[in-house]
Amino acid sequence: MSKWKTIKTEYLHKSPYGNIRKDRCELPNGNMIDDYYVNEYADWLNAVVVTKDQKIVLVEQYRHAGGDFFVEVPAGKIESNETAEAGLTREVREETGYTSLRKPILLGEFMVNPAIQTNKVKTFLLLEAFKAYEQDLDDTEDIKVRLYDFDFFGKQILTNQINTQLFTVTAYFLAKDFIHEHLSEKS
Numbered sequence: 001m002s003k004w005k006t007i008k009t010e011y012l013h014k015s016p017y018g019n020i021r022k023d024r025c026e027l028p029n030g031n032m033i034d035d036y037y038v039n040e041y042a043d044w045l046n047a048v049v050v051t052k053d054q055k056i057v058l059v060e061q062y063r064h065a066g067g068d069f070f071v072e073v074p075a076g077k078i079e080s081n082e083t084a085e086a087g088l089t090r091e092v093r094e095e096t097g098y099t100s101l102r103k104p105i106l107l108g109e110f111m112v113n114p115a116i117q118t119n120k121v122k123t124f125l126l127l128e129a130f131k132a133y134e135q136d137l138d139d140t141e142d143i144k145v146r147l148y149d150f151d152f153f154g155k156q157i158l159t160n161q162i163n164t165q166l167f168t169v170t171a172y173f174l175a176k177d178f179i180h181e182h183l184s185e186k187s
Helices: 084-096 150-158 166-186
Strands: 005-015 018-026 032-040 044-051 055-063 068-072 075-077 105-111 120-131 144-149
Touching: 044 084, 044 166, 055 084, 055 150, 068 166, 075 084, 084 120, 105 166, 120 166, 144 150, 150 166
Parallel strands: 044 120
Antiparallel strands: 005 018, 018 032, 044 055, 044 075, 055 068, 055 144, 105 120
């Protein structure tokens, strides 16, 4: 197998939220794709936030493209001159008011959708979280904080009792596996 060759790139849209470009690509077999669209986004962060009493801290907000309200793990992007851990801690604090004295645990880093997007998502686990602040939301955010029983949340996902998205599902099951493999044996 060989990589595609980019013959030409044209930006159709640029904004602080991301860019859309159109590439002309030559495939290894010589075929051409004249209009391959790519979304360029900054890398994202998200966190499974678990309190000392085993509640998962989630955010509920309206998602325009989905046309509904979704319950999700707190998420965002890294600001300039910020480490991933600092960005994550800031996003969790701003969206939920929660923090932790424990260092975030990196569960994984994954391409979001490498077919059409350039960004990755880093998923973290934040344990022993507690509410220490009020929310500090951007003007475009309207977020409600929701607490669910951590262990039961997986059943709610699998039985479609929760309106959520794939990043939350993946993050939750990564966290559940990590807790089962690394923390439950210490109990």
